[in-house]
Amino acid sequence: LIEPGDEIIVPDPRYTSYDEAIALAGGRMILVPTRVEDDFALDPDEVARRITPRTKVLLLISPNNPTAGVTPPEWVRGLAALAVERDLIVIADEIYEKFIYDDALHVSVASLPGMAERTITLNGVSKTYAMTGWRIGYLAAPASFIRAATALKEMVNVQAPTVSQWAAAAALDGPQECVEEMRRIYDGRRRMMMAELDRMGIGYGRPRGGLYIWANVTSTGLTATQLSYHLLDEEDVLVLPGAGFGTGWDDWIRLTILQPESALREVATRMARVIERHRRAG
Numbered sequence: 001l002i003e004p005g006d007e008i009i010v011p012d013p014r015y016t017s018y019d020e021a022i023a024l025a026g027g028r029m030i031l032v033p034t035r036v037e038d039d040f041a042l043d044p045d046e047v048a049r050r051i052t053p054r055t056k057v058l059l060l061i062s063p064n065n066p067t068a069g070v071t072p073p074e075w076v077r078g079l080a081a082l083a084v085e086r087d088l089i090v091i092a093d094e095i096y097e098k099f100i101y102d103d104a105l106h107v108s109v110a111s112l113p114g115m116a117e118r119t120i121t122l123n124g125v126s127k128t129y130a131m132t133g134w135r136i137g138y139l140a141a142p143a144s145f146i147r148a149a150t151a152l153k154e155m156v157n158v159q160a161p162t163v164s165q166w167a168a169a170a171a172l173d174g175p176q177e178c179v180e181e182m183r184r185i186y187d188g189r190r191r192m193m194m195a196e197l198d199r200m201g202i203g204y205g206r207p208r209g210g211l212y213i214w215a216n217v218t219s220t221g222l223t224a225t226q227l228s229y230h231l232l233d234e235e236d237v238l239v240l241p242g243a244g245f246g247t248g249w250d251d252w253i254r255l256t257i258l259q260p261e262s263a264l265r266e267v268a269t270r271m272a273r274v275i276e277r278h279r280r281a282g
């Protein structure tokens with residue numbers, strides 16, 4: 001997709017596995033900040049400002065990790081128009097597409113006019129079917145890209161395990177009610193955790209999709225890194241500090257909603273305890 005020195009536009013904060021892939025290909029990552037006021041959606045105007053003659057690819061991750069931002073349909077259309085106008089390839093990571101909350105809407109950018117031929121859509125069974133350990137991802141893209149990707153994949157690790165491929169096919173071809181059932185469960189956990197954060201006076205980006213809450217811990221008087229270490233050392237609670245998702249995000253932590261409600265409630269109790277302890281200690 002890219003030659004050394006080519007630019008790829010990446011929303012920030014971000015799932016940093018892409019950093020490594022871009023570096024491996026010799027690409028230059030051009031970060032676009034996403035903002036709490038936009039619920040961490042990717043603003044086409046911010047993207048447009050950063051396009052140069054070296055820009056080859058736009059990475060669109062929606063819903064996103066760690067922010068739980070979902071880029072709304074009108075902005076996805078704006079991004080698609082930019083891609084056509086500036087001749088960009090879009091990599092659309094839609095791995096969280098089935099987990100959308102409230103009135104948010106997910107649109108696959110490849111479904112928009114003129115986009116199928118310039119979009120690589122990434123997905124997998126890790127999130128939709130909670131099958132992380134099976135290691136199956138898949139993509140949809142123009143045939144020429146698929147041929148090149150297949151050759152590369154064969155050189156890197158030959159194939160995904162056959163048993164995992166059968167399991168993934170069963171998940172994708174089987175009844176899908178379990179997906180909506182899980183979405184409802186995640187939604188319940190999300191609402192519960194938001195209420196707990198409200199009680200603690202901790203702000204957060206409105207989680208519109210996916211499996212995370214991106215919370216701003218400024219009100220605790222601790223940095224995200226300090227709070228994360230205190231939580232782990234003193235209360236056996238693991239959250240990820242924002243510094244792991246990009247520079248300048250050390251007021252933020254990423255919480256997941258992967259545990260049952262009872263466990264998340266316990267997490268909230270322990271968080272409140274840590275915050276109070278360190279507030280008193282000054």
Ligand SMILES: Cc1ncc(COP(=O)(O)O)c(C=O)c1O
Nearest residue numbers: 015061065093095124126132137
């Ligand atoms: C945005 C995003 N894309 C892709 C993945 C890859 O998931 P997996 O390696 O389990 O397929 C993740 C995992 O956390 C993710 O957050």
